Amino acid sequence: MCCGGVEGAEPNKGDVRWIWLHEERHTVSTWGSFYSLEGPGELNQADDPSLKAASKTKGGASHYPKLMTTGQSQMVGPSKTILAMIDDDIMLPCHLEPATDVVARTLEWARLDLNPRFVHVRRDGVELLVNQNPSYMGRTSVSTDRLKRGDISLKLSKVKVSDEGKYRCHIPALGTSAVDLVVGALSFPVVIIAEIDKPIRRVVLQCESKGWYPKPEVLWLDGEGNLLSAGPPETVRGPDDLYTVSSRVTVEKRHSNSFTCRVQQKNTNQTRETEIRILDNKVHRDNVTKTLQEKEEEHKDMLHVISVLKEHKKELEISRGKQISQLEKVVEEKRITVNNAIWWWW
Numbered sequence: 001m002c003c004g005g006v007e008g009a010e011p012n013k014g015d016v017r018w019i020w021l022h023e024e025r026h027t028v029s030t031w032g033s034f035y036s037l038e039g040p041g042e043l044n045q046a047d048d049p050s051l052k053a054a055s056k057t058k059g060g061a062s063h064y065p066k067l068m069t070t071g072q073s074q075m076v077g078p079s080k081t082i083l084a085m086i087d088d089d090i091m092l093p094c095h096l097e098p099a100t101d102v103v104a105r106t107l108e109w110a111r112l113d114l115n116p117r118f119v120h121v122r123r124d125g126v127e128l129l130v131n132q133n134p135s136y137m138g139r140t141s142v143s144t145d146r147l148k149r150g151d152i153s154l155k156l157s158k159v160k161v162s163d164e165g166k167y168r169c170h171i172p173a174l175g176t177s178a179v180d181l182v183v184g185a186l187s188f189p190v191v192i193i194a195e196i197d198k199p200i201r202r203v204v205l206q207c208e209s210k211g212w213y214p215k216p217e218v219l220w221l222d223g224e225g226n227l228l229s230a231g232p233p234e235t236v237r238g239p240d241d242l243y244t245v246s247s248r249v250t251v252e253k254r255h256s257n258s259f260t261c262r263v264q265q266k267n268t269n270q271t272r273e274t275e276i277r278i279l280d281n282k283v284h285r286d287n288v289t290k291t292l293q294e295k296e297e298e299h300k301d302m303l304h305v306i307s308v309l310k311e312h313k314k315e316l317e318i319s320r321g322k323q324i325s326q327l328e329k330v331v332e333e334k335r336i337t338v339n340n341a342i343w344w345w346w
Contacts, residue, residue, distance in 0.1 A: 073100040073150060077169060077177030083268055084159045086185040086213070086242075092154040094169035094177050099150035107147075108170045109140070109154045119167065120154055135162055159183055161213050161241040184268035185213040185242055189261045191276045194248060201253045203278060207261035208246040216265040218247040223258035253278055 073096035084090045092109070096102065104125040110117040114133050120140040121128045132140075139157045146153060152169055164183040170176040187209055195204035207218060215235060220228035230249035237243050251259055262273040 073098055073174060075169065075171065075175035075177040077179050081180040081182050083182050083184060084156075084163070086159055086161065086183065088159045089155065089157045090159060090181075092156060092167055092169070092179045092181065094152045094154070094179065096150035096152070096171075096174065100174075101148050102150060102152065102171060102174075103144060103147045105171055105174075107142070107152055108168070109142075110168045110170070111165050112168060113165055135160070161185070182268060183213060184265060184270055185211055186216075186263075186265065186268075186270050186272055187211040188272045189218075189263045189274045191259075191261050191274045193276075193278075202250055203253065204248060204250050205259060205261070205276065206246065206248050207263075207274070208244065209261075209263045209272065210242070210244045212243040212245065212263065212265060213241060214265060214267055215243050216245055216263050216270075218245050219262045219264070220247070220249045221260045221262060222251075228259070 076095055076097050078093045082090065082092060105122075106124055107122050108118065109120040111119055111133075114135075116131050116133050118129075118131050118133060119136050120132065120142065122142070129137075136156075141155045141157075142152065143155070152171065154167070154169070156163065161183055164181055167179040167181060168176060169179060189207045189209035191205060191207045193203055194206040197203070205220075207220070209216070209218075215237075218230075218233040220230045222228055228249050228251065230247055233245050233247040235243055235245050245263060247261070249259075257278040258275060259278075260273050260275045262271060264271040
């Protein structure tokens with residue numbers, strides 16, 4: 001797995017210790033300089049182990065490397081994936097144990113899949129954002145007060161879909177920690193009655209939900225919570241990388257007459273649903289959902305209102321024009337009267 005130093009040798013202060021943790025928590029450790037790592041992603045002595053060491057599987061067992069230095073603090077990251085919704089302001093956690101003041105130290109937040117990879121950088125206690133990836137410009141910060149307490153957590157504002165990925169928190173000579181960020185977006189589905197076949201008491205329901213990320217799935221359920229058979233949903237990805245999903249299902253009016261459209265995303269563990277209840281000739285909805293016929297009637301009513309308002313506006317403009325004309329006539333008559341009076345006086 002790992003080799004370095006002389007077996008049985010006592011560690012010197014400042015020596016690097018690599019600890020491999022087996023899934024059953026057995027450890028195998030080595031003191032001294034780091035030489036190589038067997039298997040995929042093999043490193044050489046010139047490589048920075050804190051950059052490239054990652055979890056791997058060998059012989060069916062998972063191993064997780066941690067970099068520690070004798071007599072120094074250890075870099076600690078989150079044990080779970082961080083979930084953020086679009087436009088959220090979040091913290092990517094990373095700290096030292098025991099706490100150590102790192103205000104004057106060099107630290108780096110990066111994503112190795114980007115070019116340039118730098119998300120946020122401080123050099124010798126000074127913000128150095130010249131080589132910062134443009135997509136993070138103006139959206140990252142670290143707290144000086146937190147740095148004094150060994151907290152290197154990064155604040156990321158107005159989260160975007162493109163922010164999703166693996167982040168690397170690194171301080172030279174102290175180590176590296178990784179943070180996985182998953183980004184999500186969601187909205188409530190809208191359900192409408194697309195078609196009604198009264199003779200055979202069948203109804204076609206349509207469900208649409210916009211602004212999801214990652215790609216969600218759509219399920220239809222009856223009043224008892226049983227899944228309904230529906231055709232494959234239609235999924236469209238917009239220029240903002242968000243998904244719009246729609247689905248149709250044909251149902252028969254039964255005793256419950258209650259149906260639910262559920263949109264869910266398993267990776268982010270997010271679910272939104274809308275229920276529609278069909279009561280004889282009436283429809284009850286818990287969200288703003290209308291039949292196509294109702295929407296058409298509302299559209300016609302709105303056009304009529306607009307037409308009436310336009311006519312009223314036209315009448316007001318004509319009336320205003322007449323009033324202005326009358327006012328100008330009165331002013332002219334008074335001007336003539338005044339001129340005649342002056343002429344008579346002289």
